Amino acid sequence: MISKFDLAKALRDQAKIVTDANSYTLVTNGETFEPDINDMHIEEATLFGDDTTKLGNSSSDSQVGIYQLAVHTPKSQNKWVGLDIIDILSTHFARGLQATFNSQTAVIQNHSLSSMQENQTHYIHNLSLKFTVIN
Numbered sequence: 001m002i003s004k005f006d007l008a009k010a011l012r013d014q015a016k017i018v019t020d021a022n023s024y025t026l027v028t029n030g031e032t033f034e035p036d037i038n039d040m041h042i043e044e045a046t047l048f049g050d051d052t053t054k055l056g057n058s059s060s061d062s063q064v065g066i067y068q069l070a071v072h073t074p075k076s077q078n079k080w081v082g083l084d085i086i087d088i089l090s091t092h093f094a095r096g097l098q099a100t101f102n103s104q105t106a107v108i109q110n111h112s113l114s115s116m117q118e119n120q121t122h123y124i125h126n127l128s129l130k131f132t133v134i135n
Contacts (some may be wrong), residue, residue: 006104018092082125
């Protein structure tokens with residue numbers, strides 16, 4: 001059976017590696033966080049797909065999903081600064097990357113970038129990382 005906690009932890013651990021190395025603030029979806037209007041941060045969220053049980057003699061399950069990293073850059077900076085951060089994240093989460101926690105492994109398949117959004121204080125670029133997990 002696929003453990004959603006272990007899967008989310010594996011992906012978050014990978015995000016922490018790259019955000020800590022670059023001094024970025026990583027915020028978990030749903031976490032209480034009030035950024036300063038001049039601070040950059042990255043929000044993460046794991047969007048789970050349905051579990052699929054293999055038919056036949058195989059006892060393994062599989063799942064696809066999306067790990068999303070939303071890069072929030074202050075409007076006091078150039079609105080394209082977020083794209084440089086997206087490049088760093090995309091390089092770290094390259095196709096084939098295996099994120100593992102408690103023998104639960106997510107394999108990055110590809111990534112996509114949505115159009116830039118904005119709120120009152122920040123520009124937002126969303127990087128979506130499609131993953132597959134087989135248990």
